[in-house]
Amino acid sequence: MAEQGSESFRHLRSKADEELEAIAERVRSLARAQERFHGLLDAFLTLNRELELPSLLRELLKTAQELVGARYGAMGVLDETGERLADFIPVGLSEEEEQALAGVPLPHGLGLLGHLIRHPEPLRVETIAAHPESVGFPSGHPPMRRLLGVSIRVRDQVYGNLYLTDRRDGLPFDEHDEAVLVALASAAAVAIDNARLFASVRASAELFQRLLLPRLPDLAPYEAEAVYRPAPAPGNRLGGDWYDAVPLPDGSCAVVIGDVVGHDLYAAAAMAQARNMLRALLYERRTPPSSVLEKLDRTLHAITDIPVTTAVLARVGPDDAGGGRLSWSAAGHPPPLLITPDGSARVLEGEPGLPLGVDLAHPRPDHEVAVAPGSTLVLYTDGLVERRGESLDEGLRALEAAAGPLARAPLAELCATLADFHPEAGQDDTAVLALRVPGDGPPTA
Template identity: 40%
Template sequence: MGDGASKGGGPAPQLRMDALLGELQEHVERVRGSRDRMQTLLDAVVAIGGNLDLEELLRHIVQSAADLVDAEYGALGVLGEEGRIRQFITAGLDEETIARIGPYPEGHGILGLLIREPRPLRLEDLGAHPESVGFPPGHPPMRTFLGAPVQVREKIFGNLYLTDKRGGRPFDADDEAVLRSLAAAAGVAIDNARLYDESQHRERRLAASAELTRALLSGAPPEEILRSLADTVREMTGTDLVTLALPVGAGGELVVEAAAGEAAERVRGLALPATTLAAKVYANAEPVISDALSDDPRAAGGSASLVPLGPAFFVPVGDNARVRGVLQVANAPGRPPFTEAAIDMVLTFADQAALALQIAEHRRDTEQLALLGDRDRIARDLHDQVIQRLFADGLTLQAALGRVQSVPQAAERIQRVADDLDDTIKIIRSTIFGLQHRDRDGAKTGLRSRLVALTDEAAQTLGFTPALRMTGLLDTDVPDRHAEHLLAVLREALSNTARHARATSAEVSVEAAGGTLRLTVADDGRGVDPAVTRRSGLANLRSRAEELGGTFALVAGRSCGTELRWEVPLGSGEAVG
C-alpha cells in the first residue's frame, strides 16, 4: 500500500521539488553574493582610483583588500632597494599592538618568498610552510594567508598580505581572484598618484628655483643666501629638518652653516667629523638614504646624535669635479620614508644650489679682495702721509730741543713728546705690516679649522669624538689673543674630561655673537665635587677669563655630568686669520 502511494505521485515528488527549490535558492544567494562582492570590488576600485595622495592611497588599498576578502589583518609591504621592505602599512592592528611588535619586517620568511616569487600565494596554515620563520614576541597569532604582488609599469611596487579569514575559513579561489583584481587596479592608481606627486614636486622645484634666483639677484649677503636655500628646501619637501653643511679646513670635516626646522638652533654650527654620513657624501659625491637615521649604524655623530631623526637622505651639492657642500633632508621618527620623486626633486635642486654657493663664494672673494684693497690703501696712506708727517714733527721737536736746554722742565717735556712720537711711528709701522700680511695664511689657520683639529685630536684620549658646534664669525671677529686663550681653555677642558669625567659623550659649543665670545663644554660623566674648583688647571681657566675681563664657571650638567662655561667680551684687536 505504501508503494501505491509512492507511485501515485505523493510525498516523493514533493521532496524532490523541495530539494530543487533549495538548490535554486542557494544558487540565487551565490549569484547575489557574487554580485554584491563585484559591486564592492568596483566601489573599492573607484575609491582608490580617485585618490591622488600616495600615503592615503596605500592605506586605503590595504583596508579595501582586507574588507573584500573578509580578512582580519592586512598589510602592504612597499619594496625598496635590493628587494627589501622599506615601508609596511597595516590594517587590523591597533597602535599598542604595533608598538609591542617592534620594528616592521624586512622581508624574510613567507614575506620574502612573495618578494622572490611575485605571484599569488594561498596557505591554509601559515606556520606549516617550510619558508615560515615564525612571529616576533607580541605578534598576534595568524593562520590562514593570502598574498598577491602589486605591479606598477612592469615593476613590482610591493605585495599585499592578508591573514585570518573571519569565521576560521581558509581563503578560496574567489578571494584570490578578487585580490588579484584589486592589486591590478591598485597598480594603476599608484602610478597615477606618483605622476601627480611628481608634477607637484616639479612645481615646487620651479618655485624654489625662482625664489633662489631672486635671492641671488638681490645682492643678499652669503649667509642670507644659505639660510634662504635651507628654508626653500624645507618648504618644498615639507620636512622636519634641513641642514646645509660646508667644508672647513682641509681634513674633510664639515660645518652646518644653515639649518631650517624646529631643531635648527640645536644643529646650526655643528661640526661634522669625517666619520659622519654627510662627510662621506661630501667625499664620494654620491647620495645616501636612511630609513631611520638616529638608529643607523653608519650615522656616527652628526645632527642625528643631537636630534631624534627618522627617514633622511643626504645629497651632494655640486658634481664629481667639485662638491661644495651637503644637503641633509630629514623627518622625525615614525614618519614614512621619502618617495623617489621627493629625492629626485632635491637632487635636481642641488645643482642650482651649487650655483648659489659658487656665486656666494665669488661674492665672498670679491668682498675679501675689496677688504684687502682697503687695507693696502690704508697702509700706503699711513706710510706716505702719517708717518712722514710724524717724522717731520719729531725732527722739528729735536731742533727746538737744542734751543731750550737752559730750561730743564721744557726740555724734558719736549724730549718726552719726541720719544712718544718715536713709539707711535713704531706702532704704526707694525700696524702697516699686519695690514699687508695678516691674511696670507688665513685660510689655513682660521679659528674654525683649529677648533676642528683640536676636537679631532682630543678624540684619541677621550675614546670618542666630541660634538662641536660653532656659531658666528669666528674667523674674523675673534682677536688673536682671544683665540689663543680660547684654544688653550678648550684643550684643558677636554683633557680634564678625558682624565676625570669617565664620560661617553661630550658637546663643545663656541659662539661669537653680541660682542661676546662663549665656550661651553658639557659631558655626561660622573660630575665633580664643588671642591674641585681649587685645582690648578681650573684656576688657570679662570685666570684666562679674568685676564680678558670675562667669567668662568663649572656647574652640574642638566641631567648628569659637568658643564664648563667660559665667557669673555670681544675687545678690539687683530682678528684670527
C-alpha cells in the first residue's frame, strides 16, 4: 500500500513538473514575444528616422539579424530592370570569411535570390542545397544550411529581397521568425520610399540653388572662378550662400560673396534679390565698397523683408606699379584671403562691420591694400572655416596653411580644393570665389 502511494506521489509530482515546465515555457515564449515586439517597435522608429538610404538598408539588415538571432544576413537591391541585383549588402561575415570571398563577384539575383524576386512570398528553406532552385555557393563561402527570406515591395514594385541564414541556436526558422521578417519588410518599404523621396527633394533643392547662382562673366584681364558645395549633412535645406563678379565701366571689377541667414526657399529667394540689387548698385555708384553696401542695406530695408545677410564686397583695379589696388568692405562676413605668387597666404584683417539688416545708421568701414601681379583674392562663406570647438581665428589660420601651396594652381583647381577643405565633413554649405590679378603669375587652365 505504501509503495502504491509512493508511486502515485511520483506520478503526481512528475505531472506537476511537466505542467510547471509548460507554464515556464509559455512564460518564456511570452517574454520572447514581448522582446520581439519591443524590438520591432524600436526598429520601426529607427527606420522611419533614417533618411539616408545606404544607412537605412544596413540598419534594416542588422535589426533583422538581431531580432531573429540569425548568424548571417544579406539584402539585395534590384536594378532598374527588376531582374538582377544592383547592390548586395551582407552582414555577419567574420574578417576571415570576408577575406576568403575577396574578389568573388557579388550575387546577381540567381538561385534562391532569383526565386524571391520572381515569387515575392516569404520563403523558409530547411536545407538550402536541397532546394530545386539552389545554385550553390562560390568557393570560400561559409557553409549555410537554412534560409528565411522575404521580398521588399515599394509602391507595389519589388525593390529587393532580405534574407537570413542559420539561427545561432541551431533551430530551424519558425513562423514567429517569418512574422518578424515580414513586419520589418513592411516597415522598410515605407522608410525606403521616404528616403527616396527625401533624396529627390534634396537633389531638386541643390539644383535650384545652383540655378540661382550666376555663371561668372568674362573679366579679362582678370580671371575668376567660383565653386559651390551644398552641405553633405542630412537635410533638404536650401542654402543662402551667394556670390557674383561684375566688370565695371572704369576697367576695374567687383566681386562679392555673402550668406543670407536661413536654409529654406525664402533664404534662397532673398539671396537672388540681394545679388541682383547689388549688381545694379555697382553700375550706378562708382564709390567705395562701403558706400555700395550701405546703399544696398537701405534699399533692402525699404523695399524687401530680406532677413539678416552677411557679405564682403571687394573692388580690384589696376595701379601704376602693374599690379592692382584692392579695396573692400565687410558686413559681418569672414575677411578676404590674399595669396601671393610666392606661396604666402594671409587673411586681410580689418573691422568687419555689421551684417546687412541690423543697423542702418552704423558706419561701414573700408579697407585698402596693394596687390602684387599674379596674386589671387579669395572670398568664401563661413562654412569653410567654422570648426566645432575651435575659434574662428583657428579656422582662418588653417585656411591660410591650406591656401599657400595653391598659389600657382589653376583657379578652378584652387577653388575646388579649398571648397573641399571641410574641417568636419561640412555642416554648412560653402561657396568659394577666387579672382586672380594679371601679371607675373601662374598660367591658368
